[in-house]
Amino acid sequence: MARRGESIELAVLGLLHESPMHGYELRKRLNLMLGWGRLLSYGSLYPALKKMLKASWIEERTVQKEGALQNRRPRIVYQLTEAGQDEFVRLMSEVGPTAWEDGNFDIRFAFFGRTDMEIRLRVLEGRRSRLQERLEKVQTQLSMTQKEMDQYASELQRHGVESVEREVKWLSDLINAERSQHPVEKPSQG
Template identity: 50%
Template sequence: MRSRSDVLELAILGLLQDTPMHGYELRKRLNVMLGSFRALSYGSLYPALRSMADRGLITVAGSSEPLPHALSGKRSRNVYELTADGKEHLAEALTSSGPTAWDDEGFDVRFALFAQTDVETRLRILEGRRTRLAERLDQLRTSAARTRERVDEYTLELHRHGLEQVEREVAWLDGLIDRERDSGRTSKRRHPASRRTDGSESS
């Protein structure tokens, strides 16, 4: 029922599927993943890990019990690892179109995890995000038309620029969708994550 913090959990699960890790390391990768500004604090991370361990999504190495709330005594690297339940949860979360699936953060995390998904999932996520942005665009254009007369030049310029940024975002998504459709046609359900890194798309 924690609808917003799903994003953090998803990111954690995604990173742990790649490889088991302890919290400190996890945090660094999380910060890269979530956009590098906005450093996630330990005050968020550790309680989240605790909660996930309590729910059986991950295990803590050293004490393989379901973490009975009392630390064994020593205090050192706790290595976290996905359980079968955790993997299932991750797969569901990646596929589902929950309430936080298409907003900025939710999308970024899902996108960063694309290497672990199949073409169908990727396309669903990209298209869902595109739809969401198109709605936003509509909204912005409508509200612009309504308020055209009543606002000063600067406010107008701010809105114009915001609109442009969203338009570019949509164009970017369109490019990605095309690429995925191509790769989907060539090799159904395969991971095409090993393309050239320099990504030379001539428009």
């Protein structure tokens, strides 16, 4: 499973791939991307930025805000370096289990537009396969423990199963759409 710091780094590299940003804007965009369940604090963002600066994936420049008073502190704007672009491409090209785990999949998915179709398909299929395994386990456990649960615990389990089933269907629809947009050419019989 990907460390939270690695997920933050991938997200920051992806956002800076779009355009340079200052810390406040990065945090705001990251929180929109991560969703309400995983809000990011400055205490998580700035150590990640510091690490990426040290790795030379990003660089900072100071910018005086237009119309700001002379004694106001200039803003620090972060931008991607060539090494950062290479690291982003490398991370987005990974197709192993970390690519489809809960903590990393959403962030990778947000940047799928910059990913090769074959990589997208492998990540989507891996995610779907992982969720199907999880779904089978939960359904087996649910059928064995259904009689022992009270009404509310049972409803919570049912809700979880339905959520995973919806995501599996969504992934299947995405996979089918990817394949129909770019059908695999069959070798000609000659």
